[in-house]
Amino acid sequence: MLKWLDLTNYLGLPEAASAHSAEIDAMMGLVHWLMLVLFLIWAPFFLYTLYRFRASRNPKADYYGAKSHFSTYQEVGVVVAELVLLFAFAIPTWATLRAEANYPSEEESTVVHVIAEQFAWNIHYPGPDGVFGERDIHLVDLQTNPIGLKPDDPAAADDLVTVNEMHVPVDKPVIVHLTSKDVIHSFTLTEMRVKQDAIPGLSIPLYFTPIRTGEWEIACAQLCGVGHYRMRGYFTVHTAEGYAAWLAEQYERAGA
Amino acid sequence: MADHAAVPEGHHGEDGHHESFWRKYIFSTDHKVIGIQYGITSLLFLLFGFSLVMLMRWQLAYPGQPVPLIGWLFSDDTMPGGIMLPEFYNQLGAMHGTIMVFLGIVPLAVGAFGNYVVPLQIGAPDMAFPKLNMASYWVFFVGGVIMLGSFFVPAGAAKAGWTSYAPLSVIESMGQTMWLISMVFLITSSLLGAVNFLTTIVQLRADGMGFMQMPFFVWAQFITSFLLLLAFPPLEAAAVLQLSDRLLDTSFFMPSGLVVSGEVVDVAGGGSPLLWQHLFWFLAHPEVYVLVLPAMGIVAEIIANNARKPLKGYKVLVYSLVFLGFMSFIVWAHHMFITGMGQVMSTFFQTTTMIISVPSVIILTALFLSLWGGSIRFTTPMLFALGFLPMFGIGGLTGLPLGLAATDIPLHDTYYVIGHFHYVVAPGTILALMGGIYYWFPKMTGRTMNDTLGKIHFWGTLVSMNFIFFPMLIQGLAGVSRRLYDGGQIYAHAQDVLVYNEVMSIAAWVLFVFQIPFIVNLLVSMKKGKAAADNHWNATTLEWSAAPSPPVGHGNFRDLPTVYRDPYEYSHPDHDEDYWPQDVPPAEASEN
């Protein structure tokens, strides 16, 4: 295809490494095309008008002015373009990402809980039993129990909690249940085209499918206090084997 | 409309009695004096807001390096050794946003221009409620003082951004309380002002001036006032709720089970952080149109006058404006796509957002087409008005990818958003307002501003602003978050675009340098400018044609004018001169 026509390539977007990022990036290119076209129609016309009708060249103004229907066509064009963007791209994309019906099943996915706090990301894995242990705020202790796991809950015993380290396997959907302990943060995986506010009192689900292995960062996009600028975590996408090895190593360390 | 019973004609002589200095300049009820009070105060606030951001730009360009020259002036809680602390950066950011929006642009665009120009343009002796008008200025003033005072309370001013999202804002220090109290004052002031403007425009139009004979600027103020009137109260409610959360320990915005730095927060819980966002944006989206509509009105006036022809499609412009005003109430949650919105809500808000962009396109197109066939005079105000058009164009167009929820995912809370709205408010609104100053200065003072200095000011401002705000779009596309104390130093994805931080900062300081000719020009021209004719620009609207420059004391006009025609009858084929003022009776001016 005419790759050079795809504006996406010129926007300086970060690397794209999740299944849905192509869709979002394509939209980004298209909407910027619309903007560019509008601007490139108007700007030269604007400059030409200023030049053509300057007082020294056109001392007597024409009371009636422009008569063509060009403006109507242009306005209809904008409306049509926006409708296309809206109904062919924006709404369907949002539906795949946010409608509950379209979520991958938990069995086929890597499920983690992410609990944000000032200024760190706690990543909670269910452990070998695949069940998340219950949490209680009154048990939170910054050093020993950052997310307040209940020690007497059998499901909690094997749970794994990492700080600022998120690891997932490639090519398998990742479901994140996102929440926060204190203020609003925004969980951002730039390369996955994921951004979701973490809001205390709400547990918000999101999913994405990494399609490439690599090491990236988790950024916080919402102002959350003095440490907002340094609230960074690390995000690693492994091969399936690599992920299993990482998990094993973590369990071993936790068990020891 | 013959009912003039209540208007004693030719009443000025009696008004000549000596008024005390206080009544005349401080607690004046004359809309012109109040307009100028608003103007001076808000320009000072703009300058102050700009200074705050110039400090921030140092930290963004050279993170962790001591601020040169003035760094030592600051206390150790803010900049020990001249090095800015992150707390202080956050204060500066929140206060910059708040001050620019609520204490800079709104009072300048509505308080100053609206007050000064609207009654004159509609041929009214004053605002409908002069005392209320005075009260609205002083309430605003008190709000401003409280806002400034908040820098001096323990732990400094508000640091939760101009959006004051809960729960952060609720657990922040005392500055936030001051912020809320100040906002209650500012909102109240705007409400009083809005009631006054609406009554004035509806009730005090001169004989013969129907709604469709009003200058476009008056229409813009009219719709703006509606936005203020109906969008501000929910934020007032929200401010009261947040105050109560802070002072009475209620939990309207505090969910159960908050743990801040390891300690369980002792509140009842059960509140919703999102409630604050809804109430805030219910105001703040209409608010952004409050920032831009008066600017559009000013631009329309200047363009019609300097192209020497009527505005293209006046009626379409008006209808678009009304529609825009109405729609602006139902798009607010496009600021909240990333808060976990489902399919139904996001579809609704994306659609309304796309719909609202259409009237803007129509307005801009109509303003452009008004130039076609004109005889364009490139006066200083005209340059500013022309600068507004493409700049607002860029700003508005960059709103589109934000308005589509899917593309908003990567862009939300990045510098793309910052770039988007600064293009609309800075090279957009600020240019237009400056154009307005150059345009109405002769009216206010009877003198003109220096043209050369004006042109230097224009080109310097236009160019440097683009060097500030265009790189923001680039950074945003690369994914750099906003409100970062170090400008994104630590993030890998930001490395390629970090160079722009220095470019933008230098451009911001250059921008400041180019404001000096403006300030000098403004101050010097007041006393020493060339004397201006009453109708300096050969304009058609009443403020120029029916009143002397500057207008006489209380009451504005010797006799209240009567309107005979549409507002922009420039170069009319049936009239010899190229302008045909609204109040010139037909028989006198031409034979037909």
Add this chain to the structure above:
Amino acid sequence: MSDTGHSIEEIKKHVRVYMFVFASLAVLTVVTVVVGYLELPFAPALIVALLIATVKAGLVAAYFMHLVSEEQIVRWLVWLSLGLLLAMFAILSVYYVDQGGTEIFGF
């Protein structure tokens, strides 16, 4: 109603209306309280309460505040503010309908 004088007769007629409105308001208040003691579930209770309140408010606005005979411009204003309020109210009330699986919980 324009501010130009009313004839005494007209006012007397008004006064009779006011008394009737007063009686209706009193009756409706009792109805409200009685319905309250029925302990309906939230949604129907809210709807009934709002309906009765709207009728009462309508009576006050129409007669005490003279909206029935008020000028067009005032009625427009009332409809505008009510419309916007309703939009806000409706959107905030349906907000919970669909949040893509978000759970509300304490922590």
Add this chain to the structure above:
Amino acid sequence: MQIPFTVAPRPDTGVNNAKLGVWLFLASEVMLFGGLFSAYIFLRIGAPEWPGMVGGHAYERASDILNVPLATLNTMVLIGSSVTMVMSWASLAMQRFDRYRLYMGATIALGFVFLVVKAFEYGEKFSHGYLPAENNFLAIYFVLTGLHGLHVIGGILVNMYFMWPGARMWKTDPKRFTNRIEIAGLYWHFVDLVWIFLFPTIYLL
């Protein structure tokens, strides 16, 4: 120079300045109380139980905490005061200044009765330690009724002004004075109207 249409209505709009002004103000008040009211419903829908835990006890209904008979009484008081208010205007329109005094006095008195009852209600809550911080239901109850109470106080002050010092205008400019009473009435009725919504939704739901 005087402002046109301060007394006589403008022919093409049919209203005078003050009346339009007060209606605009009321429109913004609609949004103020409407915003709070929407906030209440928003919190309420999201809340698992309502009114919930108060003083260590889980309540099922608001009426178990609040005093419905007193509030019903207060509703009647406010409605009554609306009637006396509109009657005071009607008296002026019928040129009966003596009766105006009477009705206005009654309006003010009823306003005070409302406040006194409210004060009892608040006092009762406080004495049980039911403070706004206790839970969201009480917080909303206090904020909404408190703000409404402030409006009542404001209205009483305005009415007292027109009862005594402001009433001098009846001698010099009766028409303008009648207008003013009509406008004060618009505000007072609005305050009544807000209560008409608050009463069932806070006390009875």
